Amino acid sequence: MDTTQRTDQQRTADRRRRELLEAADRVVLRDGPQASMNAIAAEAGITKPILYRHFGDKGGLYAALAKRHTDALLDSLRAALDAPAERRERVESTLDTYLAAIEARPQVYRFLMHPAEGSSGSDQGFDVGKHSAPLLRRMGEELAQVIEDRLDLGPGSQQLARVWGHGIVGMMHAAGDWWLGERPCSRAELVRSLADLLWGRLAAAGDRVGGPGF
Amino acid sequence: MDTTQRTDQQRTADRRRRELLEAADRVVLRDGPQASMNAIAAEAGITKPILYRHFGDKGGLYAALAKRHTDALLDSLRAALDAPAERRERVESTLDTYLAAIEARPQVYRFLMHPAEGSSGSDQGFDVGKHSAPLLRRMGEELAQVIEDRLDLGPGSQQLARVWGHGIVGMMHAAGDWWLGERPCSRAELVRSLADLLWGRLAAAGDRVGGPGF
DNA sequence: CCAGCGATGTTACTAGCGGTAACGCGAGTG
DNA sequence: CACTCGCGTTACCGCTAGTAACATCGCTGG
Numbered sequence: 049m050d051t052t053q054r055t056d057q058q059r060t061a062d063r064r065r066r067e068l069l070e071a072a073d074r075v076v077l078r079d080g081p082q083a084s085m086n087a088i089a090a091e092a093g094i095t096k097p098i099l100y101r102h103f104g105d106k107g108g109l110y111a112a113l114a115k116r117h118t119d120a121l122l123d124s125l126r127a128a129l130d131a132p133a134e135r136r137e138r139v140e141s142t143l144d145t146y147l148a149a150i151e152a153r154p155q156v157y158r159f160l161m162h163p164a165e166g167s168s169g170s171d172q173g174f175d176v177g178k179h180s181a182p183l184l185r186r187m188g189e190e191l192a193q194v195i196e197d198r199l200d201l202g203p204g205s206q207q208l209a210r211v212w213g214h215g216i217v218g219m220m221h222a223a224g225d226w227w228l229g230e231r232p233c234s235r236a237e238l239v240r241s242l243a244d245l246l247w248g249r250l251a252a253a254g255d256r257v258g259g260p261g262f
Numbered sequence: 263m264d265t266t267q268r269t270d271q272q273r274t275a276d277r278r279r280r281e282l283l284e285a286a287d288r289v290v291l292r293d294g295p296q297a298s299m300n301a302i303a304a305e306a307g308i309t310k311p312i313l314y315r316h317f318g319d320k321g322g323l324y325a326a327l328a329k330r331h332t333d334a335l336l337d338s339l340r341a342a343l344d345a346p347a348e349r350r351e352r353v354e355s356t357l358d359t360y361l362a363a364i365e366a367r368p369q370v371y372r373f374l375m376h377p378a379e380g381s382s383g384s385d386q387g388f389d390v391g392k393h394s395a396p397l398l399r400r401m402g403e404e405l406a407q408v409i410e411d412r413l414d415l416g417p418g419s420q421q422l423a424r425v426w427g428h429g430i431v432g433m434m435h436a437a438g439d440w441w442l443g444e445r446p447c448s449r450a451e452l453v454r455s456l457a458d459l460l461w462g463r464l465a466a467a468g469d470r471v472g473g474p475g476f
Numbered sequence: 477c478c479a480g481c482g483a484t485g486t487t488a489c490t491a492g493c494g495g496t497a498a499c500g501c502g503a504g505t506g
Numbered sequence: 507c508a509c510t511c512g513c514g515t516t517a518c519c520g521c522t523a524g525t526a527a528c529a530t531c532g533c534t535g536g
Contacts, residue, residue: 094484094486095487096524096525097484106523135465135469188440201463207451208458211441215434215459218432219429220429222432226402226428238425241422241429244422245426246462247464248460248466250413250461251460253414254413254414298492299494299495308513309516312514315513320494
């Protein structure tokens with residue numbers, strides 16, 4: 049019947065959608081997370097209502113846009129995480145992959161982490177965490193899965209793995225954010241320091257009791 | 263001359279300022295981080311221009327407001343961090359203090375973490391990290407200081423301490439954010455799991471090679 | 477051949493935001 | 507009495523997200 053028709057329409061619609069997303073990408077890359085719908089529409093050579101017809105509202109566009117980058121980054125991370133190597137090497141490689149990504153395109157990274165938390169002010173309850181980057185959540189969950197699959201953690205392993213997944217991702221994120229702003233050392237050094245932290249050097253370090261002047 | 267007069271004026275101005283901040287506090291507690299200047303002015307029983315005369319712009323008000331809470335939270339954390347106890351106990355106590363704080367007042371916590379990154383769109387360069395919570399930065403720096411003062415980390419200790427400070431704070435933050443949203447376990451369990459992570463259980467865990475079905 | 481319909485696109489608008497200019501007003505001072 | 511000065515207001519600007527209403531093209535059916 050009209051299935052061929054509909055698929056045709058859908059195909060062109062999808063192409064438009066992809067074009068719009070690419071335009072939005074360019075604008076975000078240029079203007080950062082506060083890119084306006086007007087600017088995106090202008091970049092795409094059209095006007096606002098079309099954007100709204102395609103994506104519903106700003107949150108929809110941002111979600112679609114974020115999904116692409118998030119998926120791409122997660123693919124890279126999975127590759128590093130699943131490599132056939134020693135655990136420490138895998139961890140360092142994963143950290144380095146993430147840091148290299150945020151170093152290469154900080155604007156995109158900023159957008160992913162702070163996707164214009166607007167949404168709708170209706171639900172102002174205890175929804176802490178809805179915003180603040182679905183990317184972090186997804187990375188945390190994926191890492192948790194890998195940890196649980198690969199490591200033998202004894203009883204309560206699932207819960208422990210999830211805590212660790214989110215915790216490690218947060219560590220990586222915060223350290224990366226700070227490092228990107230101050231650049232106090234090379235990427236390799238940062239990776240090494242973080243891996244050292246995860247490897248328990250904090251607990252193993254000796255107390256400093258006889259410090260000079262103290 | 264007019265010194266006494268000016269101090270008098272300054273005193274009343276400071277009182278007004280405090281009143282306004284308390285009103286803003288109430289609104290933020292009710293509406294979350296997207297509290298509008300109009301709403302805050304209305305809560306204080308005045309109108310917008312007065313707010314602007316006192317705080318310059320929205321960023322100024324938010325900064326003043328954030329400073330109060332940040333200082334308060336940092337004081338609690340310092341107390342837990344500097345307690346005369348075993349290192350593990352201190353770490354757990356600090357984690358618990360932080361988590362208890364965000365659990366008690368999630369709206370305030372959200373405000374501190376995402377202080378309406380607007381500012382002015384002028385400087386759209388590579389300023390990643392300017393936003394995204396000065397609170398996290400301050401906590402990271404303070405923790406770094408404590409780590410460096412208390413622990414003997416050998417050469418490169420300062421840099422290592424800073425990486426760890428920011429990394430641990432990020433771990434705590436992300437895990438807390440996730441936990442607050444899903445409540446998958448008790449606070450005490452979360453604290454224990456995070457401390458275990460910092461104590462190197464990740465590195466010490468055995469590989470899971472003979473899993474059932476795999 | 478032409479009526480109609482649906483998708484694509486436009487202009488023009490609303491509501492609300494941050495921020496500001498211009499004015500009103502009461503208190504103290506020469 | 508006039509004059510200034512700080513507190514407070516109303517009324518506005520420019521911007522944003524989001525929408526309603528209108529125009530237009532291409533395609534299908536009688």
